[in-house]
Amino acid sequence: MTQCCFLRVHPLFFWFWSFRRRMALALCLQALCSLGGWLSLYISFCRLNNHRSYEWSCRLVTFTHGVLSIGLSAYIGFIDGPWPFTHPGSPNTPLQVHVLCLTLGYFIFDLGWCIYFQSEGALMLAHHTLSILGIIMALVLGESGTEVNAVLFGSEITNPLLQMRWFLRETGHYHSFTGDVVDFLFAALFTGVRIGVGAHLLFCEMVSPKPKWFVKVGGVVMYAVSWCFMFSIWRFAWRKSSKKYHTWRSRRSEERQLKHNGHLKTH
Secondary structure, three states: HHHHHHHHHHHHHHHHHHHHHHHHHHHHHHHHHHHHHHHHHHHHHHOOOOOHHHHHHHHHHHHHHHHHHHHHHHHHHHHHHOOOOOOOOEEEHHHHHHHHHHHHHHHHHHHHHHHHOOOOOOOHHHHHHHHHHHHHHHHHEEEHHHHHHHHHHHHHHHHHHHHHHHHHHOOOOOOOOHHHHHHHHHHHHHHHHHHHHHHHHHHHHHOOOOHHHHHHHHHHHHHHHHHHHHHHHHHHHHHHHHHHHHHHHHHHHHHHHHHHHHHHOOO
């Protein structure tokens, strides 16, 4: 009786195992194609900008990924669904899988570039590593792509501004009104979206019974990384604001002194 039951179950188990293996191979192929695409784009930028540094081309790739991922993740979250604040832990949709594989290839490329050129600190490397692990986890589980996609949107929405800031500095246009606007928008969006909206998303994730416990732990760790970035941004904003305030005070003092001296001379 036991042997007969095993013979009935075994073909179904074999089919399921074969299906899972094909799915895993398909996901790996998508991620590898994405990695090859970002690497090819980087090589193209290097050839088109051979008078620029390698970092210039890498940041062009980062800017391109940021704009593309913002548009795709916004479409998924606001139009295609499901809504991440009410349906965390939902099964992945085909569009979510494609976007996650696209982003996975980019993060692997950028992490490898940062390690090779030693351009980033431990915090950024930790952020990229956690992002890669989080995406792989959602793809392997076949669920929680909804909230991972929302985290992708919140993480990347400030990325184009960060790259614009670097390009302005490289071209000598950072210390201008445009540079001030970019810095203000970057700090405001980071605080409002990654810290403010991110806290609400994390709360929804924690109170929902659907997501796995290790998915929730990953969400807490990623939010803690955002706070580490936030402290650095606030310190920078405070230093820059203080410097501009002191410059303004010094200029006002000089203007008053010149005006006072001019008034004395007329008498």
